[in-house]
Amino acid sequence: MEVLLSHSFDYLSSSSPQKIRKGLRQVEGLLAQICLSRSPPANKRHSIISQGQQASPPSRKLANLRDDPAFREFFKLQQSFQCNVAIRLISCLERLMGKGSNGQNDLLIISTLELLQGVLLLHTPSRELFAREIHMNLLLDLLDPCNCPAIQSSTLLTLVSTLLGQPGNTRTFESLDGLLVITALFKSRSTAREVKMKLVEFLYFYLMPETPQMQPQMSASASNTAVLGGRGRELVAAFERNRRETIGGVDKANSESSQTRNTEEKQKMLGKYLGNVDDLVEDLRESGGPFMGGAL
Template identity: 70%
Template structure:
């Protein structure tokens, strides 16, 4: 796995669109191998191949609850704890370089693909979300929500932004500090914003208004590694769940941040400064009418 990551990182650091695309495909292939099940019954596989000619049966997605039992996932998680092999960091660096290039069809597709891979990595390795407590990285999302960018980039950015904020109130505080709500609501109010993007913006606002839960106590590095690499499935599952819930205040982000959680009412008060009729969104959310089906 280290060899594959090393090759993909070399391609991602290139200035050539062709090499960047190859690096992104290699990362995508790795994530697909981790997430997709393989046929384990030879008889079933032989029967399927006979029925379909020479085409092997399609793989099926693994359940999230089963991932901790997979050796490939365990190895991937272990490597992501290291700065040298952290995929999210490399994708962020690639995204920064892509943003520095002239906007065109080829570059836009690479940006979208990079954003989609960041989503996948953040779901497979939740601790990488801590990177977005830093303003320099959160600002990338806000730059991508510029009205001049194509709707596909804006939509992909909103989904990746949600993934970066999941279970991490500190990241949400960074988003608020950088006037992220102003960026989002301004895009929503703009007449040039496509209908598809406006729908994604409404979904994001529903997500933002959800009440936050207090983060679990931070695990030490040694305790984290012990839980992840201890060899017993229940320990890994518990550690994985803790990582999805825990919150870390990253003092390297330019000083301590407000790590306090906020209720729906708190967020309603903040959002009301930028958008009218927020009360309607809140009532819809509490009645379970939002896109996430969340009730009170």
Template identity: 65%
Template sequence: MEALLAHSFDYLSSYDPGKIRKGLRQVEGLLAQICLSKSKLDRRRSMIVMSTSQSSPQPAAKALGDLKDDPAFREFFKLQEGFRWNVAMRLVTCLEHLLGKGSNGTNDLLIISTLDLIQGVLLLHPPSRTLFAREIYMNLLLDLLDPINCPAIQSSTLLTLVTALIDNPTNTRTFEELDGLLTVTSLFKLRATSREVKLKLVEFLYFYLMPETPTIPAAGSSAPNTAVLGLQRSPSKLAGAFTRSVNGASDSRGESVNRTTEEKQRLLGRYLSNVEDLVEDLKETSPFGGTVY
């Protein structure tokens, strides 16, 4: 796996769009192999089906709870704990490079592919989300919400932003400090913003208003995400490297990391007039499932 990651990282750092695309496909192939890997019994069944049918069976996705028993996933997760093999870091660096090349059809497609892969990596390795506690990386996502970017990039960026903020109040504080709420609401108010993007913006605001429950730990604490997967590992070195400094800064100001829906409502109310309606709808419909009040 190290050899595959090394080759893909080399391609991702290239200035040639063709090589970048190849690097992205290699990362995509690795993630697909992990998420779609099947048991020996399934492989035997597939071979039987293939021998009796002209069409190949579609690979079945694994449930998250089954990944803990997958050797490929365990190896991937272990490699992500350090900077050398961390895929999220490389993809974010690639995204930064692509963003500096301006807007054109080929580059836009590469940006969208990179954002999609970042989403997948952050879901497979939650500690990597702590990268977005840093302003430089959070600013990349906010820059991609600029009105000059195409709707497809804006939509993919909003999904990536949600993935980066899930269970990470520290990241949300960075988002707020960088005027992320102003960026999101300004895009929503623009008449030129497409209907599809506006719908995703509303979904993002519903998500933002949810009360916060942190699950990504600082160094030295327990690691719920790894415990759920049965990995029984020490907290991620990558996560600890960022949460130590950010949490320390919050503590020095005497601020609480977590915020309630009411606190977020007041913040969002600075930029949007109908926040109360959003909160009431959130209470009544629970759009993300479960009861939050």
């Protein structure tokens, strides 16, 4: 797996769109092996019948992945800065954004964003990379009105992945006028309808109350230890050391931004840019918001 990641990183760092696409496909194939069920069919006849009914194996729940050897190996490698996929995808996004807007490049950006979403869900410590302003700014730049609706929608989903269980990242998002970017895009007449729907879903997500930062971190550490076995604590600590050495200012940002916010506090902040926040909050309280049903 380490060799495959090394080869894919070489392709992702290329200036050639064809090589970048190949690198993205290699990463996608690796994630597919981890996330898709490889359970053998009950019998050969059932296998033949199901071939015409099901194009791909069913996906597995995240909770069931920790006992899978491939996932354990992937998670262990992600604790290393050298093998961390999220960092490579972020760097790839930066290069792609510098090439301007065209059909081929836009498709590569969308593919990179989709893979980044998956990696952040599989390896939660990688979300802390977005406590850095330079990385959060990257996503906010992708919400620029000049980008196509598909890029904007994928960016919103990726943004949610970076904020899940990370109040420090949310404070970085707020400090960079992320709410202004979101609401300005929502108010713009040129914004596509499907993007506006995703923006409303994002606002529901943002308004949800946050849990104390220490609680998710303890929870994540326990989960990491369970996934990695006896060496879990050692590997988590190693990732943290590498992250501090390679990502300047993250610890400072987290310590200064550790305060969580409830719905009322967020409502007040969002109200500076949007007039109907009360209706959103009321709907959130009555229905639990769209995320309770997996709308985003």
